[in-house]
Every structure is written in structure tokens, then in C-alpha cells.
Amino acid sequence: MTELKRILHVEDDPSIQAVVKVALEAIGGYQVLSCSSGQQALDEVQAFDPQFILLDVMMPGMGGPETLTRLAERVDLSQVPVAFMTAKVQPGEVEHLRGLGARDVIVKPFDPMRLAGQIQAIWSAGGV
Amino acid sequence: MESSNPTPAPAPHRELSRLAALLRYEILDTPDEAAFDDIAHLAAHICQTPSALISLVDDHRQWFKSRVGLDVSETARGVSFCTHTIEGQDVFEVRDARLDQRFSDNPLVTGEPHIRFYAGAPLTSPDGFNLGTVCVIDAKPRSLSEEQRTALARLSRQVMRLFEERLHAHRYAEQAAMQQALLNSAASAMLVTNADGYITGVNPTAERLFGYSEQLLIGQPLTQTLFPIDALVRRASILSDERGETVEPGFAVLTAPLAEGQREMREWRLLHRNGSTVPVLLNVSAIHDEHEVLRGYIVSAYDLAHQEHLQLRLQQIAAQVPGLLFQFCWRPDGNSSFPYLSEGLEDVYGLSAAEMAPSIAPIYSRVHPEDREHVLASIRHAASTLTPWQFEHRIDHPRKGVIWVEARATPMRQPDGSVLWHGLVTDVTERKAEQLELDKQQEMNRRLLEALSEAVVACDAEGNLTLFNNTARIWHNLDVHDVGPEHWAEYYRLFHADGETPLSMDEVPLMRALRGERIRNQEMTIVVNGTVRHVLANADPMFASNGQQSGAVVVLHDITERKQIEIMQRDFVSTVSHELRTPLTSITASLGLICGRVMGEVPEYLRELLEIAHQNSKRLSALIDDLLDIDKLYAGKMRFDMQAHPLQPLLEDALRNNQGYADSYSVSIEMDQCPAVAVHVDAMRLEQVLSNLLSNAAKYSPAGETVALSARLVEPQRVRVSVSDKGPGIADAFRERIFGKFAQADSSDTRQQGGTGLGLAISKQLMEHMDGEIGFDSTPGAGACFWFELPCHALGEAAT
Numbered sequence: 001m002t003e004l005k006r007i008l009h010v011e012d013d014p015s016i017q018a019v020v021k022v023a024l025e026a027i028g029g030y031q032v033l034s035c036s037s038g039q040q041a042l043d044e045v046q047a048f049d050p051q052f053i054l055l056d057v058m059m060p061g062m063g064g065p066e067t068l069t070r071l072a073e074r075v076d077l078s079q080v081p082v083a084f085m086t087a088k089v090q091p092g093e094v095e096h097l098r099g100l101g102a103r104d105v106i107v108k109p110f111d112p113m114r115l116a117g118q119i120q121a122i123w124s125a126g127g128v
Numbered sequence: 129m130e131s132s133n134p135t136p137a138p139a140p141h142r143e144l145s146r147l148a149a150l151l152r153y154e155i156l157d158t159p160d161e162a163a164f165d166d167i168a169h170l171a172a173h174i175c176q177t178p179s180a181l182i183s184l185v186d187d188h189r190q191w192f193k194s195r196v197g198l199d200v201s202e203t204a205r206g207v208s209f210c211t212h213t214i215e216g217q218d219v220f221e222v223r224d225a226r227l228d229q230r231f232s233d234n235p236l237v238t239g240e241p242h243i244r245f246y247a248g249a250p251l252t253s254p255d256g257f258n259l260g261t262v263c264v265i266d267a268k269p270r271s272l273s274e275e276q277r278t279a280l281a282r283l284s285r286q287v288m289r290l291f292e293e294r295l296h297a298h299r300y301a302e303q304a305a306m307q308q309a310l311l312n313s314a315a316s317a318m319l320v321t322n323a324d325g326y327i328t329g330v331n332p333t334a335e336r337l338f339g340y341s342e343q344l345l346i347g348q349p350l351t352q353t354l355f356p357i358d359a360l361v362r363r364a365s366i367l368s369d370e371r372g373e374t375v376e377p378g379f380a381v382l383t384a385p386l387a388e389g390q391r392e393m394r395e396w397r398l399l400h401r402n403g404s405t406v407p408v409l410l411n412v413s414a415i416h417d418e419h420e421v422l423r424g425y426i427v428s429a430y431d432l433a434h435q436e437h438l439q440l441r442l443q444q445i446a447a448q449v450p451g452l453l454f455q456f457c458w459r460p461d462g463n464s465s466f467p468y469l470s471e472g473l474e475d476v477y478g479l480s481a482a483e484m485a486p487s488i489a490p491i492y493s494r495v496h497p498e499d500r501e502h503v504l505a506s507i508r509h510a511a512s513t514l515t516p517w518q519f520e521h522r523i524d525h526p527r528k529g530v531i532w533v534e535a536r537a538t539p540m541r542q543p544d545g546s547v548l549w550h551g552l553v554t555d556v557t558e559r560k561a562e563q564l565e566l567d568k569q570q571e572m573n574r575r576l577l578e579a580l581s582e583a584v585v586a587c588d589a590e591g592n593l594t595l596f597n598n599t600a601r602i603w604h605n606l607d608v609h610d611v612g613p614e615h616w617a618e619y620y621r622l623f624h625a626d627g628e629t630p631l632s633m634d635e636v637p638l639m640r641a642l643r644g645e646r647i648r649n650q651e652m653t654i655v656v657n658g659t660v661r662h663v664l665a666n667a668d669p670m671f672a673s674n675g676q677q678s679g680a681v682v683v684l685h686d687i688t689e690r691k692q693i694e695i696m697q698r699d700f701v702s703t704v705s706h707e708l709r710t711p712l713t714s715i716t717a718s719l720g721l722i723c724g725r726v727m728g729e730v731p732e733y734l735r736e737l738l739e740i741a742h743q744n745s746k747r748l749s750a751l752i753d754d755l756l757d758i759d760k761l762y763a764g765k766m767r768f769d770m771q772a773h774p775l776q777p778l779l780e781d782a783l784r785n786n787q788g789y790a791d792s793y794s795v796s797i798e799m800d801q802c803p804a805v806a807v808h809v810d811a812m813r814l815e816q817v818l819s820n821l822l823s824n825a826a827k828y829s830p831a832g833e834t835v836a837l838s839a840r841l842v843e844p845q846r847v848r849v850s851v852s853d854k855g856p857g858i859a860d861a862f863r864e865r866i867f868g869k870f871a872q873a874d875s876s877d878t879r880q881q882g883g884t885g886l887g888l889a890i891s892k893q894l895m896e897h898m899d900g901e902i903g904f905d906s907t908p909g910a911g912a913c914f915w916f917e918l919p920c921h922a923l924g925e926a927a928t
Contacts, residue, residue, distance in 0.1 A: 015714030019721065026726045087709060090767045109709070109749050112717040113724040 004123045008050035009034050010041045010067060011085070012059045019112055020054070028116030038062030038070065045074055052123055054106075057086040057097070065100050077101050081126045083119065085110065147187055149257040153291050154298065156184060156191055163290055164194040167262065167283050172196045174279045175247065175272060177264040182287055183210045184251070184260035198241065198265070207234050209265075213248035214258035219277045221247040224269035245270045247277070249284035254292070262287055317408070317429040320415075323422045325350050325379030337408070337431055339401030350427065351379045354398045356405070382412045383425065398429065407432040446470030451554030452477070456488070456537070458511060459546040464488045467548075476533055476553050478526040496522035496530060503535075511547045514539050520556065532560040583663070583684040586670070587613075589677055591642060600684070603663075605656050613639050625651040626764070627660040641667035641680035651687075662691040702759050705752045712752065716745040754886040757816075761893040768810040768897055774923055775839060775847060776802040778811060782818035783837055790826035790835065797822060800838035805847050805920040813894045817902075820887040821851040821914045828855030828912070847920040852913040858906040866904070867892040891916075 007030045011017045017034045024030045033048045035041040039062060041053075053071065057064035064084055071077070081103040086093075094105045104122045106115070150156070164182050172180035179197030183190045190210050191202040205211055209231070213220040225231040225244050236243050248263030262284040264272075272280070311318050317334035321327055327345045335341055338354060345353070351360060357377070364377035367384055375384050385392045392412040397405040408429035415423045446453045452472035458464045464487050473479050477494045484490055495503050499521040510517035518536040525531050537551025577584050583600035587593050591613040601607050604620050611619045616639065617631040624631060633639055637647045647667040654661045667682035719742035721727060723735075730738060760766035783797050790797050807814070825835040836852045858866060867888050888902075895902040895916050906912035 013710050013714065015711065016717070019714050019717040022721055022726065023717065026721070027724075087706075092767060092769070109713040109716055112720040113726070 002051070004030065004051050004120065006031050006033070006048060006050045006052070007119065008032075008041060008045060008048055008053045010038060010054070010059070010064070011056040012036055013056075016056075020110075020115065023112040023115045024119070027113065028120065030116070030119075038064075038067030041067055042070055042074065045071060050075075050080060052119060053080060053082045054119065055082060055084050055102075057084050065097070068100055068102065072101060081122060083122055143187075146257040146259070149253050149255060150184060150186060150259045153259070153295055155193060155291060155294065156186060158193070160194065164287065165196075167287055167290075168194040168196045171262055171264055171280060171283050174283075175264040175276050177245070177266040177270075179241075179265040181210075181263050181265070182251075182260070183208075183248075183263060185210055185214055190260065193260075203236070207236055209236075209243070209246040210248055210261040210263060213261045213263065214250050217250065217252070217258075219247060219249045219272075219280055220261075221272060221277070223271045227269075241265070242267045244268055247272050247280060249277075249280040251284050251288050251291070253288065259288075259291075314428070315430075316411075317431070319345070319350060319354075319427045319429070320424060321350050321379075321427065322424045325383075325425070327353070328424060333431075334429070337400075337406055337429065338398065349379070351381065355381075356397065356399055359396065382410075382427065383414070386412060386414050395432065396429075407436055442468075443470070446472070449552065451475070451533075451552055453552055454537075454549070456549040456551065457542075457546055458549070459544075472553070476525075476531075476555055477523060478528070494523050494525070496524055498522070510537075511539050514541060514547075517549070517551070520560075528557075531555055531557040533557075581686070583686075584681065585638060585684070586679060586681040587638060587642060588679040589642075591639075594679065595681075603654055603656070603661060603684070603686075613642070621655050623653045623655050623660075625653060625662065627653045627655055627662075637665035637667040638680050638682040641669050641682060642677075644669050644677065647682070654684075660688070661686060662688045698759055698763060701755055705755045705759070709749070709752050712745060712749055716742070716749055719745055751886075754890060757890050758886055758893070761890065761897070766897070768813060770808055770810055770898070772806045772808050772921075773811050773814075774804075774806050775849075775920065776804070778807075778809075778814055779818065779837060779839065779849065782815055782822060785815070786819055786822040786826065789823050793826050793829065794831040795826045795829045795833055795835055797826070797835045797837060800836055802839040803841050803847060803920075804923045805841070806923055807847065807918045807920045809898045809900075809918065813898065817891040817894050817916065818849075818851075820891045821916075824887065824914070825851050825853035825855070825912075829853045830855070841920075842917060845919055845921060846917055848915050848917045850913050850915040852911060854911045857908040857910055857912050858904060859908055863906075867902070 007024060009017065009020055009024070009032055011020065011034065014036070017036065021032045021034050024032045033044065033050065035044060038059060045053075053075075055064040055067060059067070062070070064086075068082055071082070082101060083104045083106055084097050084102050085106045085108055086097075087108045097105055103126055106118055110118075168180045168182055172178065177197075179195070181192050181196070181198060182194040183192050185205060185208065187205070189202045189205050190208045192198070192200075195201070209220075209222065212230070222228050222231060223245060225234065225237040225246065231237050231243075231246075234243070243265055245266040245268060246263060248261035250258040251260045251262065252258050262280060264280065311329070311331040314331055314333055317337040318329075318331040319327055319334050320329035327348050327350050330340075330342050330345050334345070338345075340353075360377040360381055363381045364375045367375040367381060371384070375381060382392060392410070394410055395407065396410045397407050398410075400406050406429075409432055411428045411430070413426045413428075415426060417423050447470070449470065449472070452475070453468070453470035454466055455468035456464065456466055466484065466488075469481070469484065473481065473484065477491055479490055479494070492500065492503075503519060503521050506519045507517060509515075516536065516538045518534070520532060520534045523531050523533050532555070533553050534556045535551060535553040537549040539547045539549050542548050577595070577597040580597060580599060583603050584595065584597040585593065585600050586595035593608045593611065593616075596604070596606075596608045606620060609619065613636070614633050616622065616636050617633065622631045622636060623629060624635075631652060635652075637650050637652070640647055645667075646669070647665055650665040650667075652663060652665055654663060663684040664687050665682055665684050667680060669677050670679045670681055672678040719738060722730060723738055723742050757766070779799060779802055783799055787797055822835060822837065829835055833854045836850075838852075839847055839849045842848045892902050895918075898918065900916050900918040902914070902916040904912055904914045
């Protein structure tokens with residue numbers, strides 16, 4: 001199994017962006033590229049060549065699900081797992097997001113100490 | 129039997145008449161009678177023969193009413209000598225039967241009794257029919273002298289006279305019996321006297337009425353026995369004056385009027401044997417015989433006591449009836465009379481009996497002038513249609529002033545064309561006053577209803593709409609219409625609080641009230657022309673004074689504005705909560721990273737403050753989550769993922785997830801028992817309820833204590849999950865609102881114990897959404913046991 005190194009994080013809120021970056025880099029030792037919008041992610045995804053994409057659902061302009069759809073045109077998602085981050089979800093919503101091609105959903109507010117572990121678990125379970 | 133010389137056949141219709149004449153005497157087959165036997169003997173003696181017969185010939189035989197010298201009582205008609213006799217008018221004589229071709233081979237000649245000689249005289253009825261004979265017979269040939277023949281004919285006429293007498297005696301006895309029966313069965317007392325007034329016969333009614341037996345009355349003078357002397361004297365005096373001649377105070381008092389051809393019918397009070405008097409209607413008739421000779425009198429006495437009794441009873445009943453009972457007769461010629469008026473006459477019309485004329489005029493004069501025409505018209509109408517008459521009108525009462533009366537009567541057409549009314553007139557002045565007062569009140573109520581800003585709708589016991597006030601008409605844009613309850617919701621556009629789901633008939637508040645329910649604050653909407661009006665419905669059944677339900681009423685209060693404010697508030701809470709969450713997420717996460725020493729060691733003097741900031745930021749997140757949950761629950765927007773789950777793993781997960789929290793209070797959680805059942809729930813939401821109960825229990829438990837988690841079946845298909853603690857219990861003052869929003873034991877508690885105060889409110893809502901029920905048992909100071917119950921089924925079985 002390839003070792004997970006590069007994670008693309010798309011999140012419009014700079015504070016959360018910063019906290020997630022610290023949590024993943026400091027605890028998980030990953031390399032994180034933070035994008036502030038779906039468009040930025042589309043622009044930079046090929047150059048960065050991420051192994052895992054973490055997508056916020058609610059973003060102004062291009063939301064998480066649309067970003068995912070557009071990313072699929074540039075990246076082979078069978079090789080790059082995508083996880084959504086969202087506030088407490090209603091039943092059915094997780095299924096909906098999975099149906100869009102996401103591997104899993106991480107619920108906000110997240111525990112920064114456990115976040116790296118959660119992503120590693122998804123990565124490992126994905127069998128990539 | 130045939131004779132060798134056949135007798136000529138009689139004309140058939142003549143023979144039938146002869147037989148009818150014979151039967152009329154009713155003598156065939158009767159016993160022997162001496163009078164007839166004397167004649168038979170006389171015949172035998174006169175004619176010097178050993179045998180003589182009185183013979184009657186019917187259609188097939190001759191029968192002997194009397195016989196001398198012969199044993200048989202009848203012989204066949206075919207061999208009879210008498211048949212020949214009755215064909216002629218004279219004595220028929222056969223001197224020697226053996227030498228007579230008509231009889232020589234007759235068995236009565238050739239055998240017993242060997243008749244040789246026969247002579248018979250016909251028995252001729254007054255109407256000319258020969259019914260039989262008086263005949264003499266001998267076994268030796270002989271002949272009668274002329275005297276003997278004449279005597280035989282006379283004897284036969286004598287027999288015929290006896291027949292006639294006998295017949296008259298029968299008729300007389302029958303008539304006498306019938307008269308006696310008539311007398312006996314007469315409802316009136318009947319006394320028969322002779323011409324001098326002495327009693328010769330009485331019937332049983334007379335015995336009963338006057339208390340004497342027949343024997344005691346027969347032979348007694350009628351007037352002295354049964355008539356009071358003073359009454360006789362009075363009557364005699366009146367009669368004497370009338371007739372200008374003295375009438376003695378005796379029997380003549382009864383008979384004198386008859387002499388003038390008058391019928392004497394008069395009321396008397398006669399004497400009973402026991403001294404009392406008996407009111408009777410007396411009728412006297414003279415009895416004359418066929419020669420117009422006075423034979424006596426029949427005195428009939430009709431008992432009036434019964435009628436007097438009825439009269440008294442009617443009077444007593446009428447006295448109990450408030451008002452005037454009357455019988456009124458209206459004749460075709462326009463005349464009228466009152467055959468009966470009760471004593472209420474004064475009360476209702478202010479008229480004494482003396483003031484009453486036989487006509488309607490005195491009463492009519494009391495009717496208020498403005499009402500007279502209407503009263504007359506209504507009476508005429510009722511009389512012409514023969515429909516019951518009912519009319520309220522005013523009376524100018526001399527003592528009471530103007531009063532209101534209600535008159536009602538039923539007309540009946542009589543055979544003579546007149547109309548007879550039976551009716552009642554009652555003073556309804558008081559009721560009328562009440563009615564007017566009631567009308568006033570109703571008018572007031574009506575105005576009040578119209579002025580109300582609430583909508584009011586009512587219906588009767590059959591579900592017919594009876595009232596829409598002004599507000600109701602505006603809201604529905606409709607008025608009372610003839611619409612059955614099954615169409616109310618559709619016709620009046622009634623929906624659930626969501627403004628979309630139509631109410632079913634059973635949910636319409638007025639319908640529920642009509643079925644006896646009391647409805648309090650049922651929220652619903654009226655949607656007219658796209659405008660949604662939110663209303664609270666309060667409905668009640670209405671009852672008549674007899675306790676029977678008379679209908680239902682609903683009052684609708686417009687809460688549209690309040691609803692809009694509520695929605696705004698909720699939107700505000702929802703928006704603010706969402707907006708708060710994002711920055712809070714980064715604060716909590718940052719503090720988490722710092723406190724997790726991800727950014728390196730934290731100096732000791734900062735660590736405690738950072739921990740406080742971290743804990744409180746987490747609490748703030750939980751509060752926001754709870755607010756959002758509550759918001760979704762109350763808005764009906766929370767979705768539930770209902771699945772069947774085995775109960776035990778759910779409880780074990782909850783225990784595990786909350787043990788850490790309990791540890792922080794040095795409290796342990798232990799699980800007792802759990803039946804092997806599955807529940808149909810949203811697992812995440814059940815976990816939320818369990819976490820809430822367990823964390824509450826841990827929070828309020830003294831350090832070192834244990835919280836018990838257990839489950840047991842309370843019904844075969846219902847499980848109760850309990851969480852018991854040994855904390856302070858629930859204060860009485862707090863019981864009522866423990867499941868309300870922002871409820872905590874006291875305000876200072878929030879800080880001390882942490883928590884949002886929304887947990888139990890959310891838990892209650894969640895349980896209700898999952899068909900469960902939540903509650904608690906607690907004694908203040910002795911811990912609390914919070915529980916919830918859910919429908920369940922045994923593991924492996926499908927849910928029912």
C-alpha cells in the first residue's frame with residue numbers, strides 16, 4: 001500500500017483551514033495544500049497531484065458536491081479518495097454524499113486530535 | 129216398498145210446502161202427551177176398533193203422535209194407508225184391504241198387524257195442508273156408520289186445534305223468556321207495576337240499585353217504597369198548579385203527565401234500602417193490552433250516580449289544569465255554545481259562570497281589540513281545515529289588566545255539521561315576558577358574537593351548521609351552508625398546522641366536539657385564496673337543559689401573527705446558530721490542538737486557563753447543536769432513520785460512550801439486565817437520548833456512586849429502559865417543567881453542573897417521534913429514575 005502523503009483540503013473559512021492544516025501536518029505528518037474555494041482546487045489539483053481530498057460541503061459559490069463533480073474530470077477518483085467535512089448531518093445526507101463519489105463524511109465540529117487518524121483510516125479502508 | 133197400485137205422485141212444490149207446514153208445528157218425534165192419547169182412545173172407542181192412531185206424514189215415513197193398540201212408533205211412508213188419506217179432504221175408508229187392489233199385497237196386510245179395515249180423517253192445517261190423520265184400524269173387515277165418520281172428522285179437527293194451541297204456547301214462552309232476558313240485562317233498573325202502582329216485577333239492576341231483593345219489592349206500592357215523601361209532595365204541588373187540578377202526592381205524580389200523552393222523564397233522588405238516596409233519570413211508560421186497556425206501567429230508572437261521579441272527577445281534574453278547559457260547539461247556522469267550561473273561566477277571562485251566555489260573545493268581548501280579527505280568522509281557518517287551533521293573543525282582563533293567553537283546541541266535525549272543539553286556554557303572560565327577555569338577551573348575544581374578533585361556528589346535534597359569526601364569515605369567505613360534517617374540511621378549507629394537509633372529518637374540532645370531546649388549543653389552518661390563516665381551535669359540546677347534547681360550538685383564535693413571529697424567531701436562532709458554529713469549530717479545534725500539545729509543550733501557568741477555554745468552547749458547541757436539534761424538532765424538520773435494532777448493543781454502546789464522562793465525576797455506570805428484544809428506532813437519536821439520561825445521572829450522582837442502566841418488558845411488546853441514580857432526586861417544584869425548554873433544577877445549576885438545559889426537552893421530543901414515552905420516578909433526596917418506553921418485539925421476530 002502506498003503511503004499517504006499529499007492531502008488537498010478545500011475550505012472557505014481560513015480559521016478552519018489553518019486548524020486542519022496544523023492538525024494534519026503536525027499530527028499526521030502529511031503534506032497539506034489548502035484551497036479557499038472549489039475553483040482554486042480545480043486550478044491546482046493537477047499540479048499538486050493529491051492522494052486524498054478533504055472537501056467542505058458548504059462553500060459560497062461552488063459548493064463541495066459541485067467541486068467534487070468537477071474534480072472528477074481532472075482526477076481519477078478511484079485512485080484518490082474524497083471525504084466531505086460537514087456539520088451534523090441528517091439521515092440520508094451521508095448516503096447522498098457517498099452517492100456523489102465520496103468515501104466518507106467527517107462530522108464538524110471535528111476533534112483535531114483525531115482528524116489525522118480518521119483520514120488514515122479512510123485511506124487504509126479504501127484499499128488504494 | 130212399492131204397492132201394486134202406485135199412488136199418484138204429489139206435485140213436488142206442494143209437497144215441500146206441506147212438509148214446511150208440518151215442521152212449523154215442531155211436533156215430530158216429541159214425547160207422548162195425554163191430550164192426544166185421550167183423542168186416540170176416543171177414536172177407537174167411537175169406531176169400535178182395537179187400534180187408533182194420530183199419524184203425521186213427513187217425506188219418508190208416518191210417525192205416530194199417539195197410538196192405541198199398536199206397538200210401532202212409525203212405519204215407512206210407502207206402505208202407509210194414511211198417505212192416501214192426506215191426498216183427499218174427506219174420511220178415507222178401506223173396508224177389507226185383502227179385497228182392495230191398492231192394499232191386497234201390502235206387507236201390513238199380508239203380515240203383522242194383518243190390517244183388514246182402515247178409516248182415516250185428514251189433519252188439515254188452517255192454511256189447507258194435510259199434515260197427517262186421525263185413523264182407526266182393525267184386523268177384521270168392517271165399515272163405519274155415518275155418525276162414526278163424522279165423529280172421526282171432528283176428532284181430527286180437535287187434534288189440529290191442539291196443534292195450534294201447542295204452537296202458540298211455544299211462541300208465548302219464547303217471547304216471555306226474551307222479555308225476561310231483556311229486563312235482566314237492561315243497564316237501567318226496571319220496575320213493572322200494575323195500574324194501581326203496585327210492583328209486579330223488577331229486574332236485577334233494580335234489586336242492585338235500590339238494595340232490595342225481588343221478593344221484598346213485589347207487591348209493594350212503588351212510590352211509598354222508593355220515593356221520598358217530600359219530593360213527591362213538591363212534585364205534586366207543581367203538577368197541581370200546572371194542571372189546575374189536584375194531583376195527589378203518590379203514584380199519580382208519575383202517571384198524571386202520561387194521561388196527556390206526555391212522556392214522563394225526570395231526574396229523581398230515590399231511596400235506597402239503607403237510607404241513602406240514589407240519583408236516577410226516571411222514565412215511565414204505560415202498558416196497554418190489545419184492547420187498549422191499561423194493564424200497568426214500566427218504570428225505568430237510569431243510574432246517574434256514575435255520571436255524577438264522572439262529572440265530579442272532570443271538575444277535579446280541570447281544577448288541576450292551569451287555565452280554562454272548554455268544550456265549544458259551533459253550529460252551521462252560526463250559533464255557538466259551550467257545553468263545558470271549567471272553573472278557570474274567571475282566571476283567564478275574568479268572567480263568572482253567571483256572566484256566561486250560551487254564545488261566544490262574552491269571551492270574545494274580552495279579547496284585546498287589536499287581536500280580535502286574528503283570533504276569529506284563525507278559528508275559522510282551523511274549523512274549515514279541521515286542523516288543531518293554536519293561537520297566542522291578548523285578553524283585557526278586568527282584574528289583571530292585559531294578559532297574554534295561549535289557546536289551543538282540536539276541532540271535530542259532528543254528524544249534524546257542527547264543529548265541536550275541545551281545548552285549553554292558559555295564561556302565558558309570565559312566559560311571554562320571559563320570552564321577550566330571552567329575545568333581548570339573544571339579540572345581545574348575537575351582537576356580541578358579531579363583534580368578536582374570534583370566529584365562532586356552531587352546529588346542532590345532527591351536525592347541521594347553525595351559526596357563523598361575522599369573523600367566521602370573513603375568514604372562510606363563506607356563510608352557513610347546508611354542508612354535511614363529512615364535507616366541512618373540504619368546503620371550508622380546513623388544514624393541519626402545516627397549511628397543506630387537509631383535516632379529515634375526525635380531526636375537525638367542531639366534529640370532535642359534536643362527538644362529546646372538549647378541544648383545547650388545537651392548531652390548524654384555514655387556507656382561503658392562497659392565504660394561510662393559523663388558528664387555535666377551542667370546541668365544546670353543547671347540552672340542553674335536559675342533559676342531552678344539543679350541538680357543538682367552536683371558537684377560533686387567529687394566531688397567524690404569532691406564528692410568523694415564532695417562525696422568524698426560529699429562523700433567527702437557526703441562522704445565528706449556524707453562524708456561530710463555524711468560528712466556534714476553529715476555536716475549539718485550535719484549543720484542542722494546543723491542549724493536545726501538538727504545537728509543543730504548553731507552559732504550566734497557561735495550561736489551566738487553556739483547558740477552561742477548551743472545555744467551554746466544547747460546551748458552547750454542544751449548546752448550539754442542541755439549539756439546532758430543538759429547532760428542527762419543533763419545526764418538524766428533523767428526519768428519522770427508523771430501523772429495527774437489537775436493544776442490548778444500543779445500550780452497551782451508550783454505556784461505553786458515556787463511561788468516560790461518568791469517570792470525570794468518579795461515577796460508574798453498570799448495566800443490569802436487558803431482554804432479548806429489538807426496537808424500531810433511529811439508532812443515533814436513541815443514543816442521543818441515552819447519552820442525555822446517562823450523563824445527567826452521572827452529573828447528579830455523588831462521587832463514588834453507581835448509575836444503573838437496565839431494561840425490562842412492561843408489556844409483552846413494550847420495553848422500559850431505566851437509568852437510576854442516587855442523586856438528590858427531582859424537587860417537587862421542578863417536576864412540572866422538567867421536560868420543558870431550558871429546564872434545569874435551578875438557574876445557578878447551569879454553571880455548576882454544565883449542560884444546556886435542553887437535553888430532556890430534546891429527549892422527550894425524540895422519544896415521541898419514535899413512538900416512545902419518557903418519564904421519571906423520583907423521591908426528592910432519594911435519587912431519580914428516568915425511563916423511556918418503546919414498542920418492541922422479540923429478537924428474530926418481525927415487528928408487528
